[in-house]
Amino acid sequence: WRRTHYSEELNADIEEDVTIAGWVHEIRDLGGVMFLIIRDRKGKVQVTLPEKKVKDKLMDKISEISKESVLMVQGQVKEDERAPGGLEVLPKEIKVLSDAETPLPIDVAGEVNTELDNRLNSRFLDLRNPETLSVFKIRDKTFTEVRKFLEKEGFIEMTSPKMVATATEGGTELFPISYFEKEAFLNQSPQLFKQIMMASGLDKVYEIGPIFRAEEHDTRRHLNETTSIDIEMAFSDHTDVMGILERLINYVYEKIEQECSEELKKLDKDLKPPELPFERIKYDEAVDICNKKGIEITWGEDFPTPGEKAIGEEIGDYYFIVDWPSEIKPFYAQPKEEKEISKAFDLMHPEFELSSGAQRVHSIELLKKRMINQDLEPSEFKFYLDAFKYGMPPHSGWGLGAERLLMAITGKPNIREVVLFPRDRKRLIP
Numbered sequence: 001w002r003r004t005h006y007s008e009e010l011n012a013d014i015e016e017d018v019t020i021a022g023w024v025h026e027i028r029d030l031g032g033v034m035f036l037i038i039r040d041r042k043g044k045v046q047v048t049l050p051e052k053k054v055k056d057k058l059m060d061k062i063s064e065i066s067k068e069s070v071l072m073v074q075g076q077v078k079e080d081e082r083a084p085g086g087l088e089v090l091p092k093e094i095k096v097l098s099d100a101e102t103p104l105p106i107d108v109a110g111e112v113n114t115e116l117d118n119r120l121n122s123r124f125l126d127l128r129n130p131e132t133l134s135v136f137k138i139r140d141k142t143f144t145e146v147r148k149f150l151e152k153e154g155f156i157e158m159t160s161p162k163m164v165a166t167a168t169e170g171g172t173e174l175f176p177i178s179y180f181e182k183e184a185f186l187n188q189s190p191q192l193f194k195q196i197m198m199a200s201g202l203d204k205v206y207e208i209g210p211i212f213r214a215e216e217h218d219t220r221r222h223l224n225e226t227t228s229i230d231i232e233m234a235f236s237d238h239t240d241v242m243g244i245l246e247r248l249i250n251y252v253y254e255k256i257e258q259e260c261s262e263e264l265k266k267l268d269k270d271l272k273p274p275e276l277p278f279e280r281i282k283y284d285e286a287v288d289i290c291n292k293k294g295i296e297i298t299w300g301e302d303f304p305t306p307g308e309k310a311i312g313e314e315i316g317d318y319y320f321i322v323d324w325p326s327e328i329k330p331f332y333a334q335p336k337e338e339k340e341i342s343k344a345f346d347l348m349h350p351e352f353e354l355s356s357g358a359q360r361v362h363s364i365e366l367l368k369k370r371m372i373n374q375d376l377e378p379s380e381f382k383f384y385l386d387a388f389k390y391g392m393p394p395h396s397g398w399g400l401g402a403e404r405l406l407m408a409i410t411g412k413p414n415i416r417e418v419v420l421f422p423r424d425r426k427r428l429i430p
């Protein structure tokens with residue numbers, strides 16, 4: 001037997017027998033007639049078994065079936081206005097491919113509010129809930145559209161190693177691993193590798209891949225393994241890549257709004273593409289907003305979560321923070337003429353940070369100086385610094401947290417909702 005149709009492909013004009021396959025969503029026995037609602041990836045369809053018309057053998061088989069068991073049903077499609085969707089299948093043969101144990105560990109229909117922890121423990125069952133499935137259909141579409149956009153802009157996809165010898169984003173957040181006789185870590189960012197590629201002549205590269213951060217804290221917007229969308233672009237400054245970033249966000253919102261309307265409806269999410277261009281506010285202005293709202297910040301500090309929220313409330317949409325103090329941005333961020341300010345930026349959603357980026361230092365002398373200032377040993381970065389010796393164009397780039405973007409699109413308040421198998425402070429299984 002092979003599936004001939006998904007539920008949503010059925011229509012009353014089909015004369016030949018069809019074969020559908022899926023899970024038993026619901027069983028109703030009205031005495032004299034039984035209804036099975038079969039669910040597949042695309043929807044649901046009713047299978048109707050009137051006792052008089054169906055073979056006894058079939059009836060016996062079905063009377064013992066449990067919810068969420070896997071069936072294949074062969075039969076005729078019939079119009080009936082009493083059936084949900086106006087169609088039903090009258091079975092000639094039913095195969096039980098797999099029985100489901102009872103009770104189920106979580107409520108698949110999503111009527112009982114199951115705790116996230118339990119849902120994550122049985123993610124395969126959780127995905128049978130159309131609301132959860134919608135999140136992951138949107139996730140799939142988001143990655144597809146990000147790739148389409150970047151390819152159209154002339155970016156080439158690269159993949160960088162995830163097992164590395166050095167930190168890039170501060171030494172405290174590294175996961176050490178055992179790598180034969182060497183000291184090694186899981187990579188925090190493709191940063192150094194995408195920059196090295198700027199000396200290769202590829203000009204525009206992107207990577208979508210995992211990054212690992214040993215952050216101790218347990219919040220709604222941090223994971224220990226997360227997906228980063230990274231770009232790097234030669235012969236550009238920070239304003240060029242900020243333009244690409246805002247157009248990318250706007251494009252992805254439009255595509256999801258147009259092509260995932262069913263999924264958005266299931267999530268009860270009204271998605272409006274943010275208006276272009278996004279507002280740009282200076283670091284100093286952001287500090288003022290915080291101080292005015294009673295969140296004390298001194299110049300040279302990063303914004304604490306309440307500060308981010310306060311600025312987000314004031315602006316109400318996506319915005320960039322620019323003109324950051326050089327001292328709180330990584331060594332690779334290019335300072336402006338007035339050295340204490342850098343050509344780095346953060347892209348903010350009203351509720352959290354979504355991306356950071358910068359024009360990069362491309363002078364090897366300045367790069368070494370900034371490393372030393374940040375207590376990094378240039379000799380450990382030889383493989384990276386070498387790329388700056390033989391012709392390195394000016395370049396810029398950013399890293400965008402894919403799960404943060406998906407939180408914004410789906411409206412899910414917890415980052416764990418938008419990853420199949422999240423890794424956080426407490427969770428390593430499944």
Ligand code: ATP
Nearest residue numbers: 217218219221222302303304305306352353354356
């Ligand atoms: P990135 O980590 O990429 O810089 P982010 O938004 O996660 O982006 P963090 O530096 O991790 O930035 O944290 C930003 C802010 O989040 C910090 O300034 C801090 O106030 C807040 N924060 C960090 N850890 C916690 C925590 N455990 N609880 C509440 N807030 C936190």
Ligand code: AMO
Nearest residue numbers: 189191222223226354355356357397398399401404
């Ligand atoms: P940054 O450290 O700001 O920059 O990371 C970029 C973006 O990645 C996301 N992100 C996270 N999301 C969930 N959980 C985490 N633990 C986590 N850590 C980071 C955020 C963040 O804005 N190399 C630079 C990028 C560059 O300059 O190109 C970098 O890694 O959305």
